[in-house]
Amino acid sequence: MKTAKFQLEELTCPSCIKKIEKTLNRQQGVKEVKVLFHSSKVKVCYDERAVTLKELSTTIEELGFSILATKIVNE
Structure with a gap:
């Protein structure tokens, strides 16, 4: 298991959260968003x-x- 942290440009609406989480959670291999x-x-x-x-x-x-930036973290 790996953990990635993505720094995005400013999110403009709370519905963006659901959009990102829902789509990434559907991807095979994703355990948590x-x-x-x-x-x-x-x-x-x-x-x-x-x-x-x-x-x-x-x-x-x-x-x-x-x-804007991506970082792999060991947790």
């Missing part, structure tokens, strides 16, 4: 054997959100 509205951060715990960091990034960008 947490979106922090006020800091515009997305934390994703995932199985790197089932989904790649690039696939997660692409999914977020396809939803219309720009990623």
Whole structure:
């Protein structure tokens, strides 16, 4: 299991949280998604054997959100 943290451009509405969480949770290999509205951060715990960091990034960008930074954390 790996954890990735994505810093997004400013989230403009609370419904963005549900949109991101719902879409990422549907992806194979994703175990947990947490979106922090006020800091515009997305934390994703995932199985790197089932989904790649690039696939997660692409999914977020396809939803219309720009990623400013990505960090892999060991937890």
